[in-house]
Amino acid sequence: MAKNKITTQSQDFSQWYLDVIKEADLAEYSKVKGCMIIKPYGYRIWELIQREMDDRIKAAGVQNCYFPLFIPESFINREKEHVKGFAPECAIVTHGGGKKLAENLYVRPTSETIMYDTFSEWGQSYRDLPLLINQWANIVRWEMRTRPFLRTTEFLWQEGHTAHATLEEADIEAARALKMYNDFDKNFLALPVLTGKKSRKETFAGALYTLATEALAKDGKAIQAGTSHNLGQGFAKSFNIQYQDEKGELQYVWQTSWGVSTRLIGTIIVVHGDDHGLVLPPKVAPYQIVIIPIYKTDQEKDKVLEFVENMKDSFDKNLRVHVDNRENLSPGFKFNEWEVKGAPIRIEVGPKDLEKDQVVLFRRDTLEKMSIESGNMKKEVDKLLSEIQENIYKKALEFQKENTFSVNDYNEFKNLISEKSGFYKAYFCCDAKVEEKIQDETKATIRVILDEDVKGKRCFYCGGEATQEVVFAKAY
Amino acid sequence: MAKNKITTQSQDFSQWYLDVIKEADLAEYSKVKGCMIIKPYGYRIWELIQREMDDRIKAAGVQNCYFPLFIPESFINREKEHVKGFAPECAIVTHGGGKKLAENLYVRPTSETIMYDTFSEWGQSYRDLPLLINQWANIVRWEMRTRPFLRTTEFLWQEGHTAHATLEEADIEAARALKMYNDFDKNFLALPVLTGKKSRKETFAGALYTLATEALAKDGKAIQAGTSHNLGQGFAKSFNIQYQDEKGELQYVWQTSWGVSTRLIGTIIVVHGDDHGLVLPPKVAPYQIVIIPIYKTDQEKDKVLEFVENMKDSFDKNLRVHVDNRENLSPGFKFNEWEVKGAPIRIEVGPKDLEKDQVVLFRRDTLEKMSIESGNMKKEVDKLLSEIQENIYKKALEFQKENTFSVNDYNEFKNLISEKSGFYKAYFCCDAKVEEKIQDETKATIRVILDEDVKGKRCFYCGGEATQEVVFAKAY
Numbered sequence A, B: 001m002a003k004n005k006i007t008t009q010s011q012d013f014s015q016w017y018l019d020v021i022k023e024a025d026l027a028e029y030s031k032v033k034g035c036m037i038i039k040p041y042g043y044r045i046w047e048l049i050q051r052e053m054d055d056r057i058k059a060a061g062v063q064n065c066y067f068p069l070f071i072p073e074s075f076i077n078r079e080k081e082h083v084k085g086f087a088p089e090c091a092i093v094t095h096g097g098g099k100k101l102a103e104n105l106y107v108r109p110t111s112e113t114i115m116y117d118t119f120s121e122w123g124q125s126y127r128d129l130p131l132l133i134n135q136w137a138n139i140v141r142w143e144m145r146t147r148p149f150l151r152t153t154e155f156l157w158q159e160g161h162t163a164h165a166t167l168e169e170a171d172i173e174a175a176r177a178l179k180m181y182n183d184f185d186k187n188f189l190a191l192p193v194l195t196g197k198k199s200r201k202e203t204f205a206g207a208l209y210t211l212a213t214e215a216l217a218k219d220g221k222a223i224q225a226g227t228s229h230n231l232g233q234g235f236a237k238s239f240n241i242q243y244q245d246e247k248g249e250l251q252y253v254w255q256t257s258w259g260v261s262t263r264l265i266g267t268i269i270v271v272h273g274d275d276h277g278l279v280l281p282p283k284v285a286p287y288q289i290v291i292i293p294i295y296k297t298d299q300e301k302d303k304v305l306e307f308v309e310n311m312k313d314s315f316d317k318n319l320r321v322h323v324d325n326r327e328n329l330s331p332g333f334k335f336n337e338w339e340v341k342g343a344p345i346r347i348e349v350g351p352k353d354l355e356k357d358q359v360v361l362f363r364r365d366t367l368e369k370m371s372i373e374s375g376n377m378k379k380e381v382d383k384l385l386s387e388i389q390e391n392i393y394k395k396a397l398e399f400q401k402e403n404t405f406s407v408n409d410y411n412e413f414k415n416l417i418s419e420k421s422g423f424y425k426a427y428f429c430c431d432a433k434v435e436e437k438i439q440d441e442t443k444a445t446i447r448v449i450l451d452e453d454v455k456g457k458r459c460f461y462c463g464g465e466a467t468q469e470v471v472f473a474k475a476y
Helices: A013-023 A040-059 A080-089 A112-119 A167-187 A234-239 A263-272 A298-314 A331-340 A351-356 A374-402 A410-419 A432-442 B013-023 B040-059 B080-089 B112-119 B167-187 B234-239 B263-272 B298-314 B331-340 B351-356 B374-402 B410-419 B432-442
Strands: A027-029 A036-038 A070-072 A091-096 A099-107 A131-140 A154-164 A194-197 A209-216 A222-232 A242-244 A250-252 A254-261 A289-293 A321-323 A345-349 A358-363 A368-373 A404-406 A423-428 A445-450 A468-473 B027-029 B036-038 B070-072 B091-096 B099-107 B131-140 B154-164 B194-197 B209-216 B222-232 B242-244 B250-252 B254-261 B289-293 B321-323 B345-349 B358-363 B368-373 B404-406 B423-428 B445-450 B468-473
Touching: A013 A027, A013 A263, A036 A040, A040 A131, A040 A154, A040 A167, A040 A263, A070 A112, A080 A234, A112 A154, A112 A234, A131 B131, A154 A167, A167 A209, A167 A222, A167 A254, A209 A263, A209 A445, A209 A468, A222 A234, A222 A263, A234 A254, A254 A263, A263 A374, A289 A298, A289 A331, A298 A321, A298 A345, A298 A351, A298 A374, A331 A345, A345 A351, A345 A374, A351 A358, A358 A374, A368 A374, A374 A404, A410 A423, A410 A432, A423 A445, A432 A445, B013 B027, B013 B263, B036 B040, B040 B131, B040 B154, B040 B167, B040 B263, B070 B112, B080 B234, B112 B154, B112 B234, B154 B167, B167 B209, B167 B222, B167 B254, B209 B263, B209 B445, B209 B468, B222 B234, B222 B263, B234 B254, B254 B263, B263 B374, B289 B298, B289 B331, B298 B321, B298 B345, B298 B351, B298 B374, B331 B345, B345 B351, B345 B374, B351 B358, B358 B374, B368 B374, B374 B404, B410 B423, B410 B432, B423 B445, B432 B445
Parallel strands: A289 A321, A289 A345, A404 A423, B289 B321, B289 B345, B404 B423
Antiparallel strands: A027 A036, A070 A099, A091 A099, A091 B091, A131 A154, A154 A254, A194 A209, A194 A445, A209 A222, A222 A254, A242 A250, A345 A358, A358 A368, A423 A468, A445 A468, B027 B036, B070 B099, B091 B099, B131 B154, B154 B254, B194 B209, B194 B445, B209 B222, B222 B254, B242 B250, B345 B358, B358 B368, B423 B468, B445 B468
């Protein structure tokens, strides 16, 4: 049996993460600094995420479209906050077709400016609102420190962009997108997440407010999995996006934007993975069932292969089933490989199993082996896949609960978080400067503001009257 | 009824093309030179193309992945022919993260070089071959003269890249991809195409040979719809992609690459469109059936809307059915809009139709109106959609036949093609210099070399012994 080459999580979590990505064949770095190559197994996970998310986006009445990769420098400069946030991390095209360009083009770090210049020419009347648009695209942000999937110079994402007649409608849309992400994280990726507003300091450049979903990695660090911004009228005013209301008067629209990216793959790894490698919730597993035929003689081979092919065909057509019939590799090598790759169910079929009319089934999430009668296979497998999906969620939720702490005093918090990472709930009233000081001293930032009553509570930092309950954590 | 704003094809085909794109709301130019915005209706067509093509690509055992957008300048320079072909039309990133880059990055004009540098590290043994990879991506080529969908600075495509142990296997793969495109064009997009090898002059930069599918636009111009290249061992040697054969000896791989792009949408427009606008084959229509409710009073409205919603629900779930219940727009306006947008079937339902238990059905391809009993609707519609798909193909094939000519003499050809564009079949034996001279004099190029016997035939240009039968045409 092939030796597992993965560093344990307790030894070195960062190295464990890189080992899993390599051994599960998800991605590798290219020779372009900070850009990764998403390999077929990793890309298949992205395709499953895309398909499901796209269905949910379309179900909300949002239509897909495609805007240019390049943004004229002058567009980026039009929204003051936005340019401050993004210009320093852009890749810039200065030459095209062998000539120096009259105006530099920025490779999109996000598409607000290129889209909104056009939005100003669409939808002239209240009847054209809301405008609900989404695009699947590649994005470039010049990152200093990169980590595959979690932070890369180029990444893939979807970005929803909407325009509404009123602030209230934009509020509702921003909340809808957050709920869509929360449901998706929970029910598709088996990820428990905290949701809430970001602090001013962590708000998207140019937005009124930012909502986010935050997952907790197994090393106790927070990971922002999705964001939804109410952009207010800032962009509308910079890009002159107006509509005629029912009275015939010109009004600026209210906007939102929201997105998730290939970062979700990194999130799955750090939330569900273990020392054996990747653990995939069945809904997002490229293969939900991997069947490994075991034989020694040619005669055994014929019998076993015929049996496993029939078994494969007997499964529901919607299931993703793979027979690993590669030659020259031992069953033990294959067991290990599919364990590292996180296949939810592995089925082992050898000559003895055929005789006994049973197969051996291995559950990746619990590492349990069990014998199943061939006749019961279909039913058992359906039941098991639901059970695995639920169990993976439950385990992650338990971990999150066990690693969520309440703190009432800043010094206590400083000591605790230096010993143990996790979500730290605290009452708070201070400003961005204090937030920054806390970050300097503890490396922790406010991940979300919880929607909780804070009447009569005191700020954990200064003892003043609390204005909000927040969650601090170190973050990816 | 809204007046049709489309220039007729006979008046000005180029303007007709731009009018259709505008009026059918498919795309518009952005303020970035040569880059278009693909609007929801146009993007939906691309999604339908993607989904079907992706299924066919996967069925051939090819796996999707994703490689970086940026290519280091040194990679582009490694393949001599390739750099000559592509470097002049690249967009170049010189700055990132606020600093001048040590090495310029080219925005991918195609991904051979960035992929093959990595291929050299994958697949060390004959057992790892063939390597079958595909990616869906955006591509940038700095074009001087652009036309939406047909030639844009940025476009979307899929690019397949494969590596094989032998030349023969690469031949088979290049032919397989061509056949896949041919079948897809014919059976999904209702496009009749010529297929064959390209002349040396028209061969992809760095390839052994290029195969292509060529459609014929209604103005008699050829349009390259897809290409498949046998790359030989040129890239393998430049990028050192080797494998160990069964004897343990190092060999260079043989490679292919193949692609289709958003150009297919332009091809659909120019092959099937008419003076009323877009004509969409049902398989690629965002809505195959558009139902338009007609009413005057509120009471009529309630009845009609209930009826059409029931009708919509009664159709097969796989059909794409849309009820156009927009207020403030007359039925006539909607009839016109969906005609321009090429919806294959329009169903009109008014109060009188309800009484008579029938509906009026309009076929976009033949512009025929017919009455259908409500009870027969489902059956009729299924039959009709197949009929429309077939008829659109048949019409295009007839047009292609009527505009395909055989010429035996160059002067005759020069006269004919100056009067009437089309496919011109000719026997030929001359070299690229003559090809270029012919292009200068007639604007026509060799679109494909036909796979025909030329024994005893004389070259139409010089009278020498013909080496091949070729098709000349002016091209997009």
